[in-house]
Amino acid sequence: MSGVQPSATDTSGAQSTDGAHTAYGHDDRNDDVLVDVRGVKVHFPIKRGVIFDKTVGHVYAVDGIDLQIRRGETYGLVGESGSGKSTLGRAILNLEPPTEGSVEFDGIDIASLQGEELRRKRQDIQMVFQDPMGSLDPRQSVESLLLEGMKAHGLTKDGTEASRRLRELLSAVGLPVAALKKYPHEFSGGQRQRIGIARALSVNPKLIVADEPVSALDVSVQAQVINLLEDLQEEFGLTYLVVAHDLAVVRHISDRIGVMYLGGIVEEAPADALYATPLHPYTRALMSAVPVPDPLVEDRRERIILTGDLPSPSNPPSGCRFHTRCPWRQETKCDTERPVLRVPDIPGVAADHRVACHWAEQIESGEIQPHEVTAEFVEQHAGGGDGSLMGPATAVEAMVHHPGNTAGGGGGGG
Numbered sequence: 001m002s003g004v005q006p007s008a009t010d011t012s013g014a015q016s017t018d019g020a021h022t023a024y025g026h027d028d029r030n031d032d033v034l035v036d037v038r039g040v041k042v043h044f045p046i047k048r049g050v051i052f053d054k055t056v057g058h059v060y061a062v063d064g065i066d067l068q069i070r071r072g073e074t075y076g077l078v079g080e081s082g083s084g085k086s087t088l089g090r091a092i093l094n095l096e097p098p099t100e101g102s103v104e105f106d107g108i109d110i111a112s113l114q115g116e117e118l119r120r121k122r123q124d125i126q127m128v129f130q131d132p133m134g135s136l137d138p139r140q141s142v143e144s145l146l147l148e149g150m151k152a153h154g155l156t157k158d159g160t161e162a163s164r165r166l167r168e169l170l171s172a173v174g175l176p177v178a179a180l181k182k183y184p185h186e187f188s189g190g191q192r193q194r195i196g197i198a199r200a201l202s203v204n205p206k207l208i209v210a211d212e213p214v215s216a217l218d219v220s221v222q223a224q225v226i227n228l229l230e231d232l233q234e235e236f237g238l239t240y241l242v243v244a245h246d247l248a249v250v251r252h253i254s255d256r257i258g259v260m261y262l263g264g265i266v267e268e269a270p271a272d273a274l275y276a277t278p279l280h281p282y283t284r285a286l287m288s289a290v291p292v293p294d295p296l297v298e299d300r301r302e303r304i305i306l307t308g309d310l311p312s313p314s315n316p317p318s319g320c321r322f323h324t325r326c327p328w329r330q331e332t333k334c335d336t337e338r339p340v341l342r343v344p345d346i347p348g349v350a351a352d353h354r355v356a357c358h359w360a361e362q363i364e365s366g367e368i369q370p371h372e373v374t375a376e377f378v379e380q381h382a383g384g385g386d387g388s389l390m391g392p393a394t395a396v397e398a399m400v401h402h403p404g405n406t407a408g409g410g411g412g413g414g
């Protein structure tokens with residue numbers, strides 16, 4: 001490990017509330033922000049005991065996130081299973097009230113809303129889920145599924161208008177009118193996802209949170225559904241938060257991408273910039289797993305193989321949460337100080353590209369070289385023994401990079 005000094009712009013402490021304003025170099029609230037997430041944490045208590053419900057620990061599912069989604073844009077959120085993507089999505093809808101921090105939607109603090117007001121605001125935010133079969137009631141016809149939300153929001157009072165709208169919705173998602181009388185099991189996976197999208201659209205939302213919208217579909221169908229989402233965005237002026245564990249899925253649809261690791265955002269950039277110059281070691285690893293169509297580039301590109309599971313979110317590593325798996329980890333700072341999301345001082349990197357790594361500059365310049373990662377035992381939290389809740393506890397964390405790997409060479413996936 002080298003004694004290289006971290007960047008002067010680097011500050012210690014958690015990535016948190018004020019990071020977003022300062023790091024951008026301008027006040028992002030001047031942009032047309034539809035969703036404004038500030039310092040959001042969602043911690044789930046771990047309870048034990050038969051008689052007394054004693055809290056013995058917490059799952060730090062979302063742990064200090066700042067994120068702004070501008071009107072009309074698509075924000076892609078990627079990260080491994082268990083990194084907290086869905087929990088953040090649910091916090092934005094206030095389905096999972098944040099333990100700390102705030103979510104403003106269209107200028108209104110979601111947490112301040114109750115009853116009828118909250119219900120009306122929820123009309124503006126709709127979800128599309130990964131598993132359309134699981135989220136569509138098999139006993140309801142497509143017509144009844146689509147009318148359900150419309151009824152709840154008083155959009156079916158005029159019968160003629162409602163049936164016109166049903167036909168319009170089906171045509172928008174590329175299904176025939178005859179689909180109205182059918183049931184979910186009569187459709188293919190891709191068609192069911194179209195029904196799920198039509199249902200989300202039925203109440204005229206402003207924001208659609210699509211949680212792994214194509215993960216359950218065949219690759220050929222994935223592209224069709226992604227294209228459909230793009231067309232609908234243009235037609236209805238929608239804003240999207242698209243959640244996926246796969247960078248390839250969000251690549252073409254997203255304007256900006258946020259990469260999540262253990263409850264925090266480790267890198268955020270416009271999609272093109274993220275693919276051209278991934279700066280965070282974790283993003284580099286994710287990116288190196290995305291195949292490149294050009295066989296020559298594919299042969300030469302850097303491969304960083306991420307092995308081992310995500311450490312348990314009930315006992316996240318100290319300092320930089322990625323330090324147990326990071327091939328660029330340094331003796332100073334990495335284990336003790338949580339890096340903030342900041343604009344690095346790297347020529348050619350724009351002010352909207354932020355990274356939470358103490359050593360981003362030195363890694364990019366090649367001053368710091370990757371090294372073998374020694375297996376490390378991460379102790380399970382005292383209360384974190386519930387495997388079903390936490391996912392696998394980390395006994396061995398190892399990140400092995402390809403022998404032909406060249407240091408600081410970017411993801412090579414661009």
Ligand SMILES: Nc1ncnc2c1ncn2[C@@H]1O[C@H](COP(=O)(O)OP(=O)(O)OP(=O)(O)O)[C@@H](O)[C@H]1O
Binds near residue numbers: 313
């Ligand atoms: N209601 C809950 N109570 C306790 N722990 C929870 C709850 N919901 C989620 N978690 C835990 O929080 C962590 C983050 O979960 P989350 O579902 O947000 O991850 P994710 O990134 O969406 O993963 P995936 O890609 O598998 O969907 C996980 O460890 C999960 O077990």
Ligand code: SF4
Binds near residue numbers: 328329
């Ligand atoms: S170099 Fe250090 S701060 Fe940067 S990602 Fe690796 S462990 Fe984290």
Ligand SMILES: [Mg+2]
Binds near residue numbers: 211
């Ligand atoms: Mg999820």
